[in-house]
Amino acid sequence: MRTVERGAPSPTLVRVEDLEVHFPVRRSAFGPKSGVVRAVDGVSFQLRAGDVLGLAGESGSGKTTVARAMLRITDPTGGRVVMDSLDISKLGRAELKRFRRRMQMVYQDPYDSLNPRLKIGTTLEEALMVRGVRPSERTNGVRHLLERVGLSGAYALRYPHELSGGQRQRVSIARALGVEPSVIVCDEAVSSLDVSVRAQILNLLRDLQETERLSLLFISHDLSTLRFIADRVAIMYLGQVVEIGGREDLFDRPLHPYTLALLAAVPEPVPRSQRRPVARLTGEVPSALQPPGGCRFHPRCPIAEDICREVVPELRRKAAGHLAACHLVPDAPPIGVP
């Protein structure tokens, strides 16, 4: 069992409010706009200092777009991302450059994100340069970064292709650490690794997070991975958060029918006697171009009622620290009422 007990919630580091990312779609390259993909449609959550927030959802849920909008790789079309009382979505170019040091991203495929022509040491030195580390201290700095991610200093002289997938992902993490960010966003950072290597990288992230109080936004389609790494988890469906809560809330007391279906669909490597009965979700995720009215999940929901087809459910407090957007889950009593 995990021994770390947390006291009062830490202060909020990043506040995402009503974030919207809508992409115009054209039938042909120069034609008129024919529609809008609502990739992210009113998403709000808070990332607390020293916390790991997991973001889960199937393809098309908008989880990666949320991350890209937070880092301003994609410009949001609405809402705010607030960090250090600055609205990131409104930063100008110079301010944006300063901000980028505060938030770093680790991608799924380290093949794509490391420059194949640069030695590992050179890649890491660049990160130290961004932070203003003096040239005389950079060699030491590189060795220290490598050691923090469990690699020996000798790796500084190697090229990315000489490393295994797991080692390359360690280097990506070292590079992110190099600028001393407040937040690291991991986008499916362990998904393409072999199972045995994946555990090593998850342990590394967990250790770094605990010893250095890193704040992570950890995006993954794999709920088992999130149960291990995340303190809080948000479940997204078609551009919206349908449920958010602490790890135990979400995995032991899930509320939203979509979360229940997702959990039931995860195949577990256990003998038949320990397997849970499965309830299958029918159909596939509809297009974000024309999301269903009312609750977006209603066409696939096994318990949908009339109200679900007509009224959009709000994300509401269903228990302490546990929010869900479902008409059929009763709200928690207002605070102060026994």
Added chain:
Amino acid sequence: MPLLEVEELAVSFETPSGTVRAVDGLSLTIERGERVGIVGESGSGKSVTALAILGLVPASGHVTAGRLAFEGDELLTRSERQLQRWRGRHASMVFQDPLSSLNPFLRVGRQVAETLEVHLEMSRAEAGRRAAELLARVGIADAGSRLRDYPHQFSGGMRQRVAIAIAMACAPELLIADEPTTSLDVTVQAQILDVLAQLSTASGTAVILITHDLGVVAGFCDRLLVMYAGRIVESGPTDAVVGEPQHPYTRGLLESIPRLRGPLPARLRSVEGSPPEIGALLPGCAFAPRCPLAMPVCLEETPRLEPVPGEGQAHRVVACHAVARGYVPVTGTGNGEVAR
């Protein structure tokens, strides 16, 4: 007579840096209607094994086997023409990416119908009708009108359904599915596995499911083979392998998977190092450099698949010097091993 018998299968490739062995002395038997999982990480040789069984190893590869027989008939001596007639009718394959097996320029209905016309000599009209039935059976809504759509008009999950419809069109005796759900969302993955289970049961088709995902095989297969560096390291009934793994690699693999239920560890137990590159074969056990139980003999002698000492029920075999010498895992705690 078993449906498929493979004895001492070896597949090697000539590369600029020398000969590499992808599969090394693999033996397996598949009975009619059985569902067998082959599990392994990258480079384990699981996909090459599938290609070798179906005679699809590219020309740069060299395949040898003591015996590779389907319904008692040797496959290695068949001509390419004979193999082509056999594949599709008696044995077929589903790949991870359905786009690699579907023709992007041909309507989906035509592709299903063509298989029926070629292998079962159906008339065009009859094959068209049957194609609609097949698409409906794999769960494509409104199948009749979707016959005229092209592959790009389908979602990833729907394309995989089409690929399954084609593979199962002639009710083959053997279906090999190589990571058929790996690129799909979990809820769709569950649906696709259901479809595969239903169709294979209905037509008595034996299925070899190849995957890196132990969860997927646990729910689908009767029997598992765990591969590492081109060899089988453990095989047996699914529940025995998943519930009481014996080989240190199988144990390490299962312990390194984060779980949805049960106590939450502060750290995952992991297998140190990474899977070896496919390469020249060294003597000894390929897992020894990563193995917590490795002994001097492990670096010298390749362990053979043998029954686990003291295990009453047969059928499970493990290739490990330590297990053969009586090391047993402490079950339940997942912590350490003790000598008997």
